[in-house]
Amino acid sequence: MPLPPPGPDAHVLVTGASSGIGAETARALATRGYPTLLVARREDALTELADELRDRSGLPSEVHAADLGDDDARAGVRDLLRRDDRIVGLVNAAGFGATGRVVDQDPAELDGLVRVNVLALHDLTVAAVQAFVPRARATGRSAAILNVSSITAFQPLPGVASYAASKAFVQSFSEAVHTELAGTAVTLTTLSPGLTRTGFADAAGTEAFDRAPGFTVGEAADVAEAGVAAMAAGHRSVVPGLVNQLSALSGRLTPRTVLLPVVHQAMDWFGGRG
Template sequence: MSTTGKSRKARRSPAPRSTDTAPTRRTALITGASAGIGETLAWLIAAEDYDLVLVARSRDRLEALAQALRESHPIAVTVLPLDMAASGSARKLWLALQRQGVAVDVLVNNAGVLQHGAFTAMTPADHQAMIQLNVAGFTDLLAHFVPPMAARGSGRVLNVASIAAFQPVPSLATYAATKAYVLSLSEALGEELRGSGVTLTTLCPGITATDMVARAQAGSSALQNLPAMLISDVQDVAVEAWQACLKGQAIVVPGTLNLATTLAARATPKWLLRRLTGLLGRSTL
């Protein structure tokens, strides 16, 4: 009888829904989450009490990371092994989360691939692999996950580019071009969505101590001899990126030297920039 009485009273004077239901959990989706910047961001975002969806090719590495995150934080972690370079992967990911009723509040578009070397020494497949993941897969993720954010009127996107996005880089010609695309699309989309409640932040790190950079260094003695001051710590990069994402900052370039380099690149005449980057790039081949 007491339950019935409360029900009738509620109909006469409805209580606010927020007092009757638990707060909605926030979810962050991170691609390229199994190592490097993606893995470090996973730890930072988990500490902010977000549930996580982790995406990368390696199931074993993702499962190990997910277990460690669950043991350290009271969050839900979903593992979805996918190759984001494969056609249709973004749609598969979106449909899988739709079936689970998961809405993505933060998209970390981090999956990417780098190949260092002379353009003519690489195979057509090498170039296509970079374009497929860094451009096509990147765009497809945005096309699937940003429209629902805009419809809700809230969401954050963190796209990972590179300081290579600011100038041509001989020895990284295709890679730098793909990251220029990432930066350009991010800036344009951010302006389209201004005032919508959805923000886009582009992370443009310099050389960072990650597995991807280590693989590039393994094939170049010049890269192996880079001064330590030129190599950023992955934790520092991830912290700056996450803070900028929370603020809705359009572009973040971690490190004073990297920031100075990008500002100089934008101010330098194109012909001179080509000569300078040509000298530096050729020296690493």
């Protein structure tokens, strides 16, 4: 069962809504008629987007500033998902990358990456599944989750090892839960974008976006549109764009002994080591 029809009581909570894919996903949802709850650390950016969404759609948009790497702040968002029965959708878009060899990296930064990309996504997904399934059973209204992964999920990537592994977790966990949810009125969709023009490159300290051929870099609005369409239909997963689909396929099928030296060199060239 997909995302239920839009309406004043069909709210969708979007993490990572202050920028990039999360912000565009909130715009795509508001355009379809869903009120939104926007989550990220930068309250000013969230407030600006909430004002824009209210002006554009005439629908409510609420702001919940929270650092999802912080246990207490994350518990606040988790409780919101459990308590607020207006919420029929969750989009986990918050996340960031870190480039460089593990030997050179700041352990605190990698810890933060795992907390946001893995722990927070897992925590909020579990809370949403455990809130949505009984609610859907009781009310007959369906609910949907969209987890943002990446094409880096499909193979190990020296140079962005922790980031790629965090997305491998997202992909594996989300596809498994999608299957567990069969027969319920709740769906979980995984969105796996390739390079996308957002604030990601600056946050990750990578030059990959400058060096990559233009046709391989997508726009956040297109990625968000693909994600919301797949979420609305209750699909298991979506990889937007042919180049990204080929990359995901080769990452899955190529033997690691062949793949790892090649991607190691490619990541060096792309500036994966920062």
